[in-house]
Amino acid sequence: MDLDVVRTFVAAADAGRFQDAAAELSITQQAVSKRIATLEKILGARLFTRTARGATLTIDGQAFLPHARDLLRVEERAVASVRPGRRALRVDVIGRRLAPAGLLRDFHRAHPEIELDVVTLFDADAAINAIRTGTIDASFRAVTMPGRQLPDDIGAARVFDEPIELLTGPAHELAGARAVTPAELVGHRIWMPGIVPGTEWGAYYDALATAFALTIEITGPDFGIEPLLDTITDSRSLATFVGEETRLVWPVDHGLRRIAVRNPTPVYPHSLVWHRDNPHPGLAALRDHLRSGRRDHSDAGTWTPTWA
Template identity: 70%
Template sequence: MDFDTVRTFVAAAEAGQFQEAAAELAVTQQAVSKRIAGLERDLGVRLFTRGARGAELTIDGQAFLPHARELLRVSERAVASVRTGRRPLRVDVIASRVAPSGLMRDFHRAHPEIELDVLMLFDVDRAVAALRSGEIDASFRAVAAPGRPLPEDIESVRVLDEPLQLLTGPAHALARARSVSVARLAGHRIWMPGVVPGTEWAAYYDDLTAEFGLTIEATGPNFGSDALLDTIADTPALATFMGEHTRLVWPAGHGLRRIPVTDPVPVYPHSLLWHRDNPHPALATLRAHLAAAAAAPGGADTWTPKWVRPH
């Protein structure tokens, strides 16, 4: 059913005159008559009777009118849902407790007038495909992982270098250290069941272990952060890495320690990705906000893999 025809029907019903409906729609009276006649043929009923007082709705026309109005309201909502600037800005933050989620919370506090849809896409290939299709407007990723160059139509900018910390239980040998050098971690078991082969963070930790001779164990099922914290708290032989901005809460009795890693400081590089031709006006606002909030890039005392794009 043609929406212009439905719109013409509603205008004629409300005006009570085909001539007035034509003036409102900026078409000829003949065009209004032809549209109404076509709609009547499609429906198989008479919608108007023409008389001295103008065009009056038949019983069938009266029955159809509220549904016609609803059709127009639905079509307007459908158009508004994808119209640039009218729909929410859709951003992938990977997971709810990691640094990108915090960056978006800060953005929302600074710009509460901008509607947001926050998504969590695990795989970088899935995220890039969603950017290219327009399913999402932006994604936070580490770029560019080995063997996964970004397509030419995907732009990126480094927005946060997040220092790694060592998380230990109270009985771990390093639990009382105020900081710990990367070299000092050699020989200690670092347990990270969330490091999934093929992910960008797996590539990051592969390079970290190769560079400094560390031992990262990704064995066992990943039951989530709560189970990880329980294990680290109860097992003196294990520690784990987490980003400085990762938000975790654990019971007071766990006695967990977050210890800065130094000499050099391993930093995880978070970049914002978007499609070159994305027209959403809030995307520029997000980029400006992240640029203003970004700390100065790490210097010679920090480490990232060689495949990470520079600032």
């Protein structure tokens, strides 16, 4: 259905005269009459009764009017969904339980007027491709990896260095520790089946294992976080790494322990990535928000890969 014809019908219904509708739409009265006639032909019903004083809606016209208004509202929402400055700011986070999602929630609380569309792409390469094609506006990623550089049209800024914690079950040898050092983890089995070789998080944990001679196992299928927690709960030998800001919920009887890693503290380098030519005003607000509230744990007591 031609929405210009529908718009003309609504204008004529509101004005009560074709002449006034023509003035509102900046078209001729003849064009209004022609559009109304076209719509009546499409619907197979008369919509107006013409009188000397103007035009009044028929019963069919009255029945069609609320639906016509709905069509125009849908059109407006459809256009707004892709119009820069009006559409939602599309941001990729690596996972909805992880620290970047928390950073985005903080931004939303500070700027509730900015509509957000949150997505989760697979890895940094997929995120950067989506940024370059305009599918998303920004992404939270650890973007620099060995042997790779960002394209010139992509901007990035480090926004959060997240400490890494050890997660164990209640029967694990280290379960009673309040903190451990990387040196104390040598020889312990750290199980992370969610690591995918070639990803940015895979590169990070490869570097961590190499730097401190740790055993990080990625064998076995990845069934998600709940099965991982179940396995860690029942194991005396397996532990895993989680980010300090990762939101985890488990049954009380699991008795899992989140243990700080110190001297040094490994931190995961989260960056915001965006296209340098992106004009969305929400993106500028997000960058300003992250810049002003950056939580930086990087100091002499922390570790992160040299490529970060």
